[in-house]
Amino acid sequence: MASRSPESAASVAETDGSVQIRHLEVSDREKGFLPLLSQLSACPELTASEFAACFADLAALGDDHVILVAEDSAASAPERRILATGCLFVERKFLRGGGKVGHVEDVVVDAAARGRGLGLRVVRRLVEIAKEVGCYKVILDCTPELRAYYAKCGFVEKGVQMAIYF
Numbered sequence: 001m002a003s004r005s006p007e008s009a010a011s012v013a014e015t016d017g018s019v020q021i022r023h024l025e026v027s028d029r030e031k032g033f034l035p036l037l038s039q040l041s042a043c044p045e046l047t048a049s050e051f052a053a054c055f056a057d058l059a060a061l062g063d064d065h066v067i068l069v070a071e072d073s074a075a076s077a078p079e080r081r082i083l084a085t086g087c088l089f090v091e092r093k094f095l096r097g098g099g100k101v102g103h104v105e106d107v108v109v110d111a112a113a114r115g116r117g118l119g120l121r122v123v124r125r126l127v128e129i130a131k132e133v134g135c136y137k138v139i140l141d142c143t144p145e146l147r148a149y150y151a152k153c154g155f156v157e158k159g160v161q162m163a164i165y166f
């Protein structure tokens with residue numbers, strides 16, 4: 001399973017108050033990571049081995065695929081839960097001399113922990129990482145209701161989102 005070097009641009013964890021923002025770990029399956037994601041979209045449970053296989057596939061992408069989580073680090077170890085998450089996918093291009101574009105995806109804060117600034121912290125950290133790894137821009141898709149939230153995170157509206165779902 002791939003691991004990140006301490007020098008990795010995307011390796012820095014930060015703790016502010018009772019919540020630590022850090023990289024997803026394979027043990028986060030036991031801390032409610034999948035039920036948290038299911039507050040965003042369909043996310044059926046995975047067995048521990050299915051989760052580990054998926055984790056390994058994504059970890060192999062290194063700094064090109066970063067999943068951050070916010071953990072309630074003030075709780076005693078067995079009680080710790082994942083309160084928020086967000087993902088940065090780095091797309092590599094021929095354009096702009098081999099440029100990189102960051103895509104922010106799968107941002108969700110547990111319903112009971114919303115309104116405490118966690119969403120802002122996770123997205124701002126993802127944006128910092130995008131800059132650190134050399135992206136020339138970072139983009140995301142969201143519903144019109146989330147315009148104000150992402151504006152608070154520093155994003156400006158640009159273009160039109162289009163999709164084909166399978």
Ligand SMILES: CC(=O)SCCNC(=O)CCNC(=O)[C@H](O)C(C)(C)COP(=O)(O)OP(=O)(O)OC[C@H]1O[C@@H](n2cnc3c(N)ncnc32)[C@H](O)[C@@H]1OP(=O)(O)O
Binds near residue numbers: 120148
């Ligand atoms: C690219 C994607 O993944 S899009 C999918 C986004 N995720 C979802 O829609 C899942 C359901 N929603 C959530 O998980 C959360 O409500 C989130 C992620 C949208 C916001 O997380 P929170 O932790 O509650 O937001 P946070 O407390 O950091 O708010 C930051 C600022 O944005 C504002 N804000 C938060 N949510 C909203 C909203 N829905 N509409 C308008 N403003 C908002 C807050 O008022 C706050 O402003 P302030 O600093 O002036 O007080």
